[in-house]
Amino acid sequence: MESQLNLLLDIYDSAQHCTIPDFNQHALNKFRNVLQFDSAVIVDFSAIQQQKFIIQSIHLHDAPVEKMLDRPKAMGTESLNRNGALSSRDFVLKKALAERGNSVIANLTEGVSDPDILDYCRKYETAHSLTFVSSQPTIHTVPTIALWRAVKTNPYSEKDAHAANMLLPHILQAKRINGRLNVSSSPTADGSSTALATHDGCLHFVDPEVIRLIQLEWKEWTPPLLPRPLIDSLRQNNEMMFVGTSIQVKASVQGNVICMTITEKRKHPIPLSMAEYRAARLAAEGLSYKEIARQLDISPATIRNQLHSAYRKLGVSNKTALRNALPDLA
Known part of the structure; x- marks a missing residue:
């Protein structure tokens, strides 16, 4: 018990000092000492009902970005119905969403008949999963953590699920605090919205307005990866600025995070003689x-x-x- 209390104190302390990616990495590494896992993900997905299931921000821990990109091929079209239930072939996430606040453990090598899901799990060495959906969603998103084990003979136990139920809510709450502190330290101009991303364009935080603004420029875009033209423009421009048809983006680097302010371009006379x-x-x-x-x-x-x-x-x-x-x- 004492070791777990020290773990929680360390996590809340790091939330006040780390960048968002560093905090996610640190918290999961600490939790790995309590509940062994091979890879993990922390995601915020849209909580708006009767719409397509959208991952808004993501942190992949010892897992390739391709695992997220290949997910739609395995899970098919996903959406939230009127009651907030998930329509998806991802039976683990469906159950976790229905039982928020309780960890759902699953053996992905037995009892799964869908060949697409089986191929997906084999490709990314995912034999067992433990998924936790927060019982305290934000206004716009549902925070979720999934922990994966690669070895077939090393399943999760009910004891593991109990430990996860005790600790994972604290990681998600500390993550929320960390996000607020990081955003408040990034000055934002009036009328602009904020987004934080890693250098490869993986979103770790978005204001609710950010998705709408980026879709003004790229209608078919969905998070959590920033549009490639935007990433390339910020990399190639020393001033880290993108000016498009509908939006303007100004960015700066803070540690290993790109901090962006995104503003909609209004139709008004240009300020030139x-x-x-x-x-x-x-x-x-x-x-x-x-x-x-x-x-x-x-x-x-x-x-x-x-x-x-x-x-x-x-x-x-x-x-x-x-x-x-x-x-x-x-």
């Missing part, structure tokens, strides 16, 4: 300083100053972003 706008429009179409100067009959130095001012006012740093920021070209 007529001279700056003329020069910016020609630059966005691909013309050089000299070509713009020749066409407008102005010196290249003047064009350079006008474009520098336009870039600064629009918050962009390259011609692609400049083109997206001009409403008649976007």
